[in-house]
Amino acid sequence: MLFKKIYLDNGATTQVDERVLEAMNSYFNKKFGNASSTHDFGRDAKNSLEDARKIIAKSIGAKSGEIYFTSGGTESNNFAIKGIAFANKGKGNHIITTKVEHKCVLNSCKWLEKQGFEVSYLDVDGEGFVDANDLENEIRKETILVSIIHGNNEIGAIQKLEELGKICRENKVYFHTDACQSYTKTGLEVNKQNLDLVTLNSHKIHGPKGVGALYIREGTKIEPWQHGGGQEKDFRSGTENISGIVGFAEAVKIAMDEKHVEQMNFLTKKLIKGVLKIQGTRLNGSMKERLCNNANFSFSKVEGEAIGGYLDQKGICSSTGSACSEMNLEPSYVLKAIGLSDEQANGSLRLTLSRFTTEKEIDYVLKVLPGIIKKLRRFSPL
Numbered sequence: 001m002l003f004k005k006i007y008l009d010n011g012a013t014t015q016v017d018e019r020v021l022e023a024m025n026s027y028f029n030k031k032f033g034n035a036s037s038t039h040d041f042g043r044d045a046k047n048s049l050e051d052a053r054k055i056i057a058k059s060i061g062a063k064s065g066e067i068y069f070t071s072g073g074t075e076s077n078n079f080a081i082k083g084i085a086f087a088n089k090g091k092g093n094h095i096i097t098t099k100v101e102h103k104c105v106l107n108s109c110k111w112l113e114k115q116g117f118e119v120s121y122l123d124v125d126g127e128g129f130v131d132a133n134d135l136e137n138e139i140r141k142e143t144i145l146v147s148i149i150h151g152n153n154e155i156g157a158i159q160k161l162e163e164l165g166k167i168c169r170e171n172k173v174y175f176h177t178d179a180c181q182s183y184t185k186t187g188l189e190v191n192k193q194n195l196d197l198v199t200l201n202s203h204k205i206h207g208p209k210g211v212g213a214l215y216i217r218e219g220t221k222i223e224p225w226q227h228g229g230g231q232e233k234d235f236r237s238g239t240e241n242i243s244g245i246v247g248f249a250e251a252v253k254i255a256m257d258e259k260h261v262e263q264m265n266f267l268t269k270k271l272i273k274g275v276l277k278i279q280g281t282r283l284n285g286s287m288k289e290r291l292c293n294n295a296n297f298s299f300s301k302v303e304g305e306a307i308g309g310y311l312d313q314k315g316i317c318s319s320t321g322s323a324c325s326e327m328n329l330e331p332s333y334v335l336k337a338i339g340l341s342d343e344q345a346n347g348s349l350r351l352t353l354s355r356f357t358t359e360k361e362i363d364y365v366l367k368v369l370p371g372i373i374k375k376l377r378r379f380s381p382l
């Protein structure tokens, strides 16, 4: 019997690293200043804010003046998409995205459709990839923005940003990516990948929740989305969350070590190889261009919810889709987009690792999972 829980739901959120906690600690009750104040406490806060901005800018090859802090991935995606839409109405009203985006991108686009914008939702192939030709064919003279997720939160597919970004650049269309899942796990370089806007957040990389950033290329025409006291050069008002931002930057510094990626890759591959030995199992997404910490399977003749329940009893935390739609029993739209039937989509299980995942934990999962599947199949009405 294991006493420690095995947390394999790092795609939903991660444990805050002790070093991040330590870096944040003094910002609550000692260095608690408001970065807009002109006294000593204010100056201290402002310096910490600008140091954090430099760290995050450097991690994606940006200038620090191009980083705008926000409350997280949802806000950054809303800001990027709505901000570009309203600032560029004069040029056109057409936006391109995909069918496999996070809900905060899809619902921002749905809302824009009600405001008179037109949105094209690109299909993906059986592994979750956007075809560059499809993108090129969809661009028209009214197109103002292309928004394509970098690493998919459900199936881990890593899109070829460089190729897609080149098409956007040649057609003079802004290119945005949601990099919440991929940040620090695979290459993200704004110039190489022709990116104009990038969404980042902290809680997927062992930083605190409620903090993120939007990279906005210098010279981009964008409307601010949150109005108020003029913080973040008047593009994102609201007193800056200094403790959170310091924690975010510390998390980035630690996560940039490539050894973590190697370790997660090794364990994820071991997990995938082991689980695929169970009969009637398929891997959702690609074997190759895949986030180092993501494994997503479909098991025939069983419900993912039931597998998750049994795993939970064994102390293993998993998920059946993205956490934001966990309450929704509809089959996952991402799995449907890659061609799965309702039954296959409902029989899915997502296991997402972190740098704290150990080989012993993976071995334990591989030991208990076959028995759970066997038991469920025995009782399955399917």
Ligand SMILES: Cc1ncc(COP(=O)(O)O)c(C=O)c1O
Pocket (backbone or CB within 6 Å): 011, 012, 071, 072, 073, 074, 075, 077, 102, 104, 149, 152, 153, 178, 179, 180, 181, 201, 202, 203, 210, 211, 212, 324
């Ligand atoms: C791909 C992706 N985009 C956006 C978000 C939303 O980020 P946040 O929780 O910081 O608002 C998430 C988190 O679930 C995500 O996985």
